[in-house]
Amino acid sequence: MKGRDFTLIGTGIIVILLLIWxxxxxxxxxxxxxxxxxxxxxxxLMQAFATIAWTLRWRIFLQRAEVSVKMRDILIATLIGVFANNLTPGARAGGEPARMYVITKRSKSGYGQVFATIMADRILDVIPVLLFTLVAFKYALSLKIKLLLSVLSISTAVLLMIVLISLLISLNEKLAFKVLDRITNLIRRIFPEKFVGIEETLEEKIKKSILEFRETFLELSKDPVVMGKTLFYSLALWGFMLLRAYFIFESIGYTLELHKILMVQMAGIALGMISILPGGLGITEAVNSALYLSLRIDKSLAVTATLLDxxxxxxxxxxxxxxxxxxxxxxFSKESVRK
Structure with a gap:
């Protein structure tokens, strides 16, 4: 991590402390x-179930792409991806390179092949989010809460933009090459010792990965069985996340209806993605607290629930x-030494 990263994290923590004050x-x-x-x-437990649902969804894509890897390794890659996402400002794309690196190491598959499953996983995740956002929008309209309506509008626009960019990357070879090149640079920063002496062959490997990526991605997108199963796990994942927030409010003695939690969770997603702070640290806490306040929840309850969540x-x-x-x-370092 660079000094700038520590500064941003420190800024996020200061925002949280000010929120508590x-x-x-x-x-x-x-x-x-x-x-x-x-x-x-x-x-x-709901958070654990959500993580498992995400892992099972990704495993379906990996199996269809004939990437042979254990469930344990997929779970580990998912958790490491979450860790990298939470250290990345903006759209939290740092987790994709980390997930790709772990799975390619554990499965001996090509980068492009694994990257295609990650892109398919990311695109499919947006579908239930958009559905939930539309439902949340309906409730916000009925309650006539201007703040929630405004934020939900931004959230919908950002999510549609993510889908569009993801599809462009998936179908445009030059753009895909640039993205994989940037991902490789990110992996080089995380594991620099792995790239010593292989810089000259790196471009050739990336070009090969692009071909693997496009072929695998098109196969995944044309399989209705895969799409049906993964959509089920996506809906389950977001259902567990809503229940997590519900139980948090119950733990502090306040019962909040699920549709109100849905409005806040969906509204907060996009703002977390465009935050300049790693993982939306501080910004997410402040925004979610403000959104709960718009539902006329006491500020101490809103902030406490957000912090626990x-x-x-x-x-x-x-x-x-x-x-x-x-x-x-x-x-991995020990394994490379043995070789």
Whole structure:
């Protein structure tokens, strides 16, 4: 990590501290300390189920692309991808190179082949999000909440832009080459020792990967069975994430209807993606708290629920994924030494 990254993370933490101060330090800490452990653990369980659903969805794409890899390795790659995403500002695209690197190492498959499954996975993830966003928009209209309507409009526009860019990358060979080249540079920054002495052959490998990528992506997009199964897991994933937030509110003694949670979760997605802070740190907390406030929830409850939810969805996966990335970095280094 560069000094700039630490500065951005520090800025995000300062925003969170200011948010706690604004909501009332004593009241916020009291709510956290008195949170119902059973409901809190149910929220953690929902996050675990969401991660497993994501892993199972990606496994379907990998199996269809004939990438032979264990379920355990897919789960590890997913968690490391979450860790990398949470360190990446903006659209949180840092997880894709990390996921691709881990799977290619564990499966001995080509970069393009694995990258195609990741792109298909990312594009399909947008479909249920758009569906949920439209439902959230309907509820926001009925409640006449201008802030939520405005943010949901931005969220929808950003999501459609992501789909368009992803499709352009998938169908345009030159653009795909540029993207894979940038991804390779990112991987080189994460694992620099792996690229020593191979710079000259790197461009040739990337060109080969582009051909693998296009062939695999087109095969995946034409299989209705694969699309049906993966769509099911996508809907399950987002369902678990909504239940996670629901149980968080229950843990602090406040029952919030699922459709209201849906409005806030969908509205906050796009703003997290365009945040200049890694993983939307600080920005996501502030935005979600403001959106809950628009539903006339007490500010201390809104901030506390947001902090607990982010602890489960951001901090825990980041810690676990960071630990796994260190472990695999050491393991891959030992394997290369043996060779």
């Amino acid at each position: 604004w909501a009332g330090v004593e009241k916020t800490l009291t709510l956290i300390m008195q949170a119902n452990l059973r409901y809190f653990l149910l929220a953690v 982010r602890f489960i969805s951001f901090w825990l996966p980041t810690i676990i994924g960071g630990g796994l990335s260190i472990y695999l970095g050491v393991k």
